[in-house]
Amino acid sequence: MTSTIFDYVVVGGGLAGLVLATRLSEDSETNVLVIEAGEDQSSDPRVNIPGMWPSLIRTESAWDFKTVPQEGLKGRDIGFPVGRLLGGSSALNGLAFSATSKANIDAWERLGNPGWGWESFLRSMKKAYTPASEGIEATGPIQLSVPEADTEWQSAWMKTLDTLGFSTSSDPFDGEFSGALVVPDSIHPLTKQRSYAGNAYLEPARSRPNLTIWTKTEADKIIFNKSNGVVATGVQVVKDGETKVVEARKEVIVTAGTINSPRLLELSGIGDAKLLQSLGIDVVIDNPNVGENLQNHPLCTLSFQVRDEPGFDTIDKLARQDGNAIAAAMEAYANKKGPFSRSGSNLAAQLPTPGLETTEDVSKLRAQLQTEVLNSHNEPFKSFTQFHESFVNSILASPKEATGCYVAIPGFAGSNGDGWMAPPPPGQENYFTVAVLLAHPLSRGSVHLTRSSRDSSALSIDPKYLTHPLDVEIMARHLQFVEKIATTEPLASHLKLDGKRSPSAPPAGSFADLNVAKDYLHKTAVGAHHFTGTCSMMPKELGGVVDAQLRVYGCRNLRVCDASIIPITPRTNPQATVYAVAEHAAQIIRTGS
Ligand SMILES: Cc1cc2nc3c(=O)[nH]c(=O)nc-3n(C[C@H](O)[C@H](O)[C@H](O)COP(=O)(O)OP(=O)(O)OC[C@H]3O[C@@H](n4cnc5c(N)ncnc54)[C@H](O)[C@@H]3O)c2cc1C
Structure with missing residues (x-):
């Protein structure tokens, strides 16, 4: 085994990973490594020509996943892709760029995540994109067009x-x-090429001497020092057929996406102790919330x-x-x-x-809720389920909410x-x-290992649709x-x-x-490609995996910063929200708040 050392090791060169790597390496004193399992396809027309994205599905450029049979879908199992190339899913997604609602984001903050309310979230989102038309002041790297x-x-x-x-x-x-x-589409209005984390964030930063990108490199597991509490010290990777350990002087940042981030945590010994022991994985941190709260539209x-x-x-x-x-x-x-x-x-x-004309219509819907919902935002809540149902209850009959x-x-x-x-x-x-x-499904599921293996067949993905x-x-x-x-x-x-x-x-x-x-x-019905939630940001006792600074509970120098930290899914296409999460995370890491 050979060893190499960086300040930050970013695991997953997808949407969030490339935003973070670009922002962190703006400080020339900080050196950053990005580990990406897929290839650099930045000159591939299937990435760049907007209408060609479906041709990347079911190729080497995508992780090919499948849910377990879904009871709510009459026992059907649902296949789905996740980007496996530099830029991640931002390099092959459907390009729709939509914002979620203020109500959605404010609920994240009320859940116990100070600093994540709409106003500050909006500032982070505006760092990510340049709008298609005048009227919104934002000048971020992602270019939009209508x-x-x-x-x-x-x-x-x-x-x-x-x-x-x-x-x-x-x-x-x-x-x-x-x-x-x-x-709007995440398409450059002049070139009419896809605008994504690869060309909008990484490309202008690529020549920085303090930024290193390893493609075709897969993270096996996170390495810890347990002599004085649990501290993440590096990542074991497979590169060019060789197993190496890369060390992180400051932090390991996991940005492998909603399916792969909890998988990497479990492979590394962070998860439900009972499950990990049954799979023969040494338990580093017992947290049964890892892989739970899987949400998708x-x-x-x-x-x-x-x-x-x-x-x-x-x-x-x-x-x-x-x-x-x-x-x-x-x-x-x-x-x-x-x-x-x-x-x-x-x-x-x-x-x-639609169709809520009388108070009786609304009551019929509310009768489907399974907890005693809160009547105001100030009431204390007992569980995430109660909080989540209260959030949906607060919007389900509002003519102003979708x-x-x-x-x-x-x-x-x-x-x-x-x-x-x-x-x-x-x-x-x-x-x-x-x-x-x-927009806001209450059905929530999980993703967990079924074997101690990096093989996609060693995963049980159960979104519990409908x-x-x-x-x-x-x-x-x-x-x-x-x-x-x-x-x-x-x-x-x-x-x-x-x-x-x-x-x-x-x-x-x-x-x-x-x-x-x-x-x-x-x-x-099938699932959209909008998975979130498996390393949720919320207090641990409610179901959290990371705190409001995106630090993994029970461990120092380890964060998760991608779509998996989203505790209540955005109401529509998530990429704008994930760009905002990544910008927000970069600010937290750089400034501590
Ligand atoms: C087909 C498709 C269509 C979509 N359409 C839209 C849309 O139109 N609008 C919208 O808003 N959103 C859309 N999305 C969703 C959006 O692209 C994602 O929500 C977003 O990209 C998630 O960002 P992320 O950083 O969490 O993960 P990703 O962007 O998926 O990045 C994760 C990266 O980590 C890498 N990785 C994983 N495990 C490892 C490992 N062990 N070692 C090394 N690297 C690893 C992966 O290869 C990948 O590159 C779509 C997604 C898909 C798949």
């Missing part, structure tokens, strides 16, 4: 939501937004056949790999236009719970029920899809509302409402019966 409306779908979507009473005017980044919106899609009118193009031909469509898209991209120049999932809405997030896609979108994207159904029909995500009864009630109402949107003008006129729909969807109008909507959810 695609040109080159079809009529955008206007039809926005007008339809307007007809339904949802304003389109306020700022979607102000923490208090609900309504229809065009979500359940997602359900409903596609409608379109009328194929001029100006209402869809991406179906492209998804069917039609040679002419691909050539046309490439030609358009050469002029920085067309479907490859954007995410394709920009039309969106973040909406309150419990469902909608993404409208001009084209077919869906899976065969196994989580992996499916092509459009056979035939020549084209589609318009509305995907709905449950097992909380309130999740099913709220999401089914949003699914009903998708039909309402589709049958409202002007959108209705552009869809063939008596035509083809998603292959497993019941006939038009069936969701009027809430039980039919619930059944469709259980049969077809």
Whole structure:
């Protein structure tokens, strides 16, 4: 074994890892090593050309994971990717860049995380991005753009939501937004290339002599000195087939993501002592919270056949790999236009719970809560479950808060029920899809080792999708509302409402019966790629793995700073929140507060 020494060893060169490494190495006296399991694909067109990201899924560039069979999904197991390349999931994600709500972030602080309220969080988020339009003062490395409306779908979507009473005017980044919106993409407006942790943060910092990046290097476990309390001193890695130990003079910072960070802690002896002992792993710190509180948005899609009118193009031909469509898209991209120049999932809405007309409607929903919820933010709480339910209770009937997030896609979108994207159904029909995500699921699960091995098959990933009864009630109402949107003008006129729909969807109008909507959810919902929570930031007695400074309980010189520390999941696509978490973490580490 050979040994090398750095001030900070950052494990995981993904979204958060590269933000931290870039910020920490701004101090030329501090030297930083980043360990990344995947390769540097910074010149790969599948990373850089926005519309090509799906081609990286199920390749060497992604960890290929699968949940255990999900009771709430009629026993289906759901496959999903996580980025395994420099930039992590930010190098292959779907590019949508949305802010979460003030209510969400303020709840993190009330949970026992001083310094994490909305105002300071917003300052950290603004360090990460430069907005697509004027009005927000932020000049961070991630560049945003809003695609040109080159079809009529955008206007039809926005007008339809307007007809339904949802304003389109306020700022979607102000923490208090609900309504229809065009979500910006993390795409550079001039180059029309993906803007991500790799090119926006790392690239300008790469030549710093105090910043070292090791790709194709996998962390095996964290090394500790236990002579005077537990202190993290380094990381054992496998690089070029050789096992090495790298030492951290100051800290080991784990940024391996929501699935891999708890896995690394457990492999290193931090976790539930009973579980670790049963797997033959030496226990360093007994904390049964490691790997718990796994959260993700359940997602359900409903596609409608379109009328194929001029100006209402869809991406179906492209998804069917039609040679002419691909050539046309490439030609358009050469002029920085067309479907490859954007995410394709920009039309969106973040909406309150539909169908709550009477106090009885609200009471019916509240009856699904399993704890005695708090009536005010000042009341003491007994458990994270009670706190979490109280948070959802506080927003579920508010017309100003969103419990469902909608993404409208001009084209077919869906899976065969196994989580992996499916092509459009056979035939020549084209589609318009509305995907709905449950913003704040109460169903929470876990990720744990089943063997002492780095193999992905040695993990039990159990998000427990749609097992909380309130999740099913709220999401089914949003699914009903998708039909309402589709049958409202002007959108209705552009869809063939008596035509083809998603292959497993019941006939038009069936969701009027809430039980039919619930059944469709259980049969077809999958998980979004928005995992959070497995090394949650909260007091240990409530379920925490890290404190408000992101220090691992029971250990010195070890932090976790990625999506896994998020205790209550953001209401929509998480990358903006994870960039903010990483910026916030960098400030804490550099200044101590
Ligand atoms: C397919 C997909 C689509 C998505 N679409 C969107 C979207 O449109 N909008 C949005 O907001 N969010 C989206 N997300 C989510 C978003 O990208 C993630 O929430 C975010 O990247 C999480 O950041 P992270 O730093 O926690 O983890 P990651 O960015 O995943 O980084 C973790 C890194 O750690 C590395 N690593 C793990 N274990 C080890 C080890 N033992 N040794 C060395 N390295 C290791 C991994 O290879 C990876 O590079 C998407 C995610 C995916 C997977």
